Amino acid sequence: MASADDLRFRFVAEGDLTPGDHAAISDLLVVAFPKHADVFRAASCYPAPPDHRLWMEDPSGAIVAHLGFERRLIGVGERDILVAGVGGVATHPGRRGKGLGRRLMAELRRVLTTETSAAFGYLGCREEVVGFYERVGWHRVYRKVREMDLGSMEWTLSEGPTLIMPATKPLSAWPREGTIDLRGMWW
Ligand SMILES: CC(C)(COP(=O)(O)OP(=O)(O)OC[C@H]1O[C@@H](n2cnc3c(N)ncnc32)[C@H](O)[C@@H]1OP(=O)(O)O)[C@@H](O)C(=O)NCCC(=O)NCCS
Numbered sequence: 018m019a020s021a022d023d024l025r026f027r028f029v030a031e032g033d034l035t036p037g038d039h040a041a042i043s044d045l046l047v048v049a050f051p052k053h054a055d056v057f058r059a060a061s062c063y064p065a066p067p068d069h070r071l072w073m074e075d076p077s078g079a080i081v082a083h084l085g086f087e088r089r090l091i092g093v094g095e096r097d098i099l100v101a102g103v104g105g106v107a108t109h110p111g112r113r114g115k116g117l118g119r120r121l122m123a124e125l126r127r128v129l130t131t132e133t134s135a136a137f138g139y140l141g142c143r144e145e146v147v148g149f150y151e152r153v154g155w156h157r158v159y160r161k162v163r164e165m166d167l168g169s170m171e172w173t174l175s176e177g178p179t180l181i182m183p184a185t186k187p188l189s190a191w192p193r194e195g196t197i198d199l200r201g202m203w204w
Contacts, residue, residue, distance in 0.1 A: 024073045024081060024117075026124055028132075031068050031085075034061075037078075042070065042105075045080045049107035062105055064167045065202040071125055073117060082108045082117040084125060087204060088135055093160075094195015100139035101129050101184065104204030122153040122182070129184035137191065138182035141203050147178045155180040156188060164199040 039061040046057035056063050067085030086101040108117045129135050166173045
């Protein structure tokens with residue numbers, strides 16, 4: 018889909034990504050996450066692989082804003098909830114502060130509600146970016162999160178910032194209590 022400023026959205030299933038797509042995603046993630054540049058030079062995602070990518074690219078094919086998500090049935094207390102676990106959220110350093118992250122999240126919500134049955138978007142992040150997510154449609158929830166640690170391959174409990182975004186279910190449908198069990202690695 019084209020937009021007024023010549024940027025266009027792409028929504029691509031992981032299995033349909035070309036080697037060129039992976040390289041373009043890595044190029045963005047290397048500059049967006051300089052502390053993890055080595056990781057993103059080697060792979061275009063970390064740690065849990067997404068099942069879809071959503072990005073904005075310029076006419077040359079360079080990716081200026083990106084995210085990935087994987088649909089997964091997680092546990093919240095006694096309930097099972099289908100979420101789209103989101104990771105690799107990034108805007109190119111030269112394009113930040115211009116509303117691209119906001120547009121990307123609006124498109125994510127559209128995609129999740131029209132093309133998936135995910136009840137909620139889900140992500141964990143650093144404290145410094147919570148404000149961004151809260152401005153663009155995400156809601157912070159305060160829960161313990163059980164997840165698989167990639168380094169030790171052991172189940173761990175964490176309490177870092179956790180955010181959800183209503184997709185096919187309203188915010189009121191999120192369970193009021195209970196530990197979140199990701200049943201795998203974070204995104
Ligand atoms: C976080 C990031 C994706 C934001 O992208 P962006 O394109 O600059 O965001 P936008 O310009 O669309 O900003 C949308 C709103 O969030 C606000 N915002 C942006 N970054 C923010 C931050 N770190 N804290 C609080 N608010 C923030 C903007 O001021 C804007 O507010 P407004 O529309 O109400 O005026 C971008 O800074 C980035 O790529 N950071 C490095 C990678 C990273 O940390 N990703 C998150 C991993 S969990």
